[in-house]
Amino acid sequence: STFYERYHTLEEIYDWINRTAQDNPRTVKAILIGSSYEKRPLYVLKVKPNRKAMWIDCGIHAREWISPAFCLWFVHHSLSFYQQNSEITRILDSMDVYVLPVMNPDGYKYTWTIKRRWWRKNRSISKSGFCVGVDLNRNFDVDWGIKGSSQNPCEEINCGPFPESEPEAQAVANFLRRHKDTVQLYITIHSYSQMFIFPYSYTFDQAENHNDLLEMVQEAAQRIKRYYRNTYTYGPGAATLYPCSGGSDDWAYKLGIKYSFTFELQDRGEYGFLLPPSHISGACNEALLAVKTIAVKVLEKT
Ligand code: 0X9
Ligand code: ZN
Numbered sequence: 152s153t154f155y156e157r158y159h160t161l162e163e164i165y166d167w168i169n170r171t172a173q174d175n176p177r178t179v180k181a182i183l184i185g186s187s188y189e190k191r192p193l194y195v196l197k198v199k200p201n202r203k204a205m206w207i208d209c210g211i212h213a214r215e216w217i218s219p220a221f222c223l224w225f226v227h228h229s230l231s232f233y234q235q236n237s238e239i240t241r242i243l244d245s246m247d248v249y250v251l252p253v254m255n256p257d258g259y260k261y262t263w264t265i266k267r268r269w270w271r272k273n274r275s276i277s278k279s280g281f282c283v284g285v286d287l288n289r290n291f292d293v294d295w296g297i298k299g300s301s302q303n304p305c306e307e308i309n310c311g312p313f314p315e316s317e318p319e320a321q322a323v324a325n326f327l328r329r330h331k332d333t334v335q336l337y338i339t340i341h342s343y344s345q346m347f348i349f350p351y352s353y354t355f356d357q358a359e360n361h362n363d364l365l366e367m368v369q370e371a372a373q374r375i376k377r378y379y380r381n382t383y384t385y386g387p388g389a390a391t392l393y394p395c396s397g398g399s400d401d402w403a404y405k406l407g408i409k410y411s412f413t414f415e416l417q418d419r420g421e422y423g424f425l426l427p428p429s430h431i432s433g434a435c436n437e438a439l440l441a442v443k444t445i446a447v448k449v450l451e452k453t
Contacts, residue, residue: 339399
């Protein structure tokens with residue numbers, strides 16, 4: 152298997168980020184946007200400079216290993232197929248692509264330690280000192296702490312003591328606030344269940360551009376079915392998955408990023424979070440097709 156068909160330790164991912172930036176000085180820049188609770192750097196890779204931009208983050212939830220694997224896959228594919236694949240070329244010619252390979256490095260690192268493979272949250276220690284970890288996808292400032300989240304630091308869906316209390320969420324939010332005039336597409340990568348989710352999750356109200364969003368994910372799902380014979384479901388978060396406050400997708404949408412998506416990659420529960428390395432290429436190629444499909448559609452609309 153190639154480098155991209157294996158799961159990597161956090162150290163290997165940091166090395167890969169440095170090497171990728173060094174080997175591609177004209178096309179790739181590593182930008183430090185903040186640090187995690189345990190003071191690990193949060194690097195965003197910028198792939199080519201433009202007026203429009205898209206953002207992809209991976210690894211918000213520690214145990215969803217296919218997610219960081221996809222970010223590495225995506226950057227590698229973009230660099231390898233620029234001027235070969237027409238969609239990649241078109242995207243890179245007209246958009247900056249910001250990629251955060253591991254939004255939750257402390258949690259990810261923790262899942263590589265013995266018996267901690269199922270950890271989801273970050274590793275911040277609560278005020279009481281009793282429990283560890285905030286669910287970063289409940290920590291954003293949108294209807295914070297209301298639905299599908301818990302103020303109890305011992306729970307899996309703990310939203311933290313206040314919105315953006317966590318350095319990881321704060322770093323992403325600050326970066327997107329600074330770049331909201333150019334970033335038109337926000338994608339956050341999770342697993343599992345094979346789903347394309349768009350706003351809203353915090354309310355059953357329809358997003359103002361609901362039909363555009365629906366059309367985009369529908370097209371992505373159709374192409375995946377056609378090319379890879381695999382099924383993805385899709386729809387607005389609250390109705391399709393569950394009502395839920397404080398998610399990054401809704402927050403980015405309300406910031407003004409009109410095309411905002413959560414991808415839930417393979418599989419549909421057979422292996423769940425323990426998706427075997429032999430499935431990485433399949434899972435990533437499907438997600439890649441979806442990213443390309445949606446990005447090209449965003450370019451047509453903006
Ligand atoms: O609950 C989540 O954070 C995501 N599912 S997961 O199984 N990967 O944890 C779904 C997020 C959908 N979007 C929002 N809830 N805003
Ligand atoms: Zn997740």
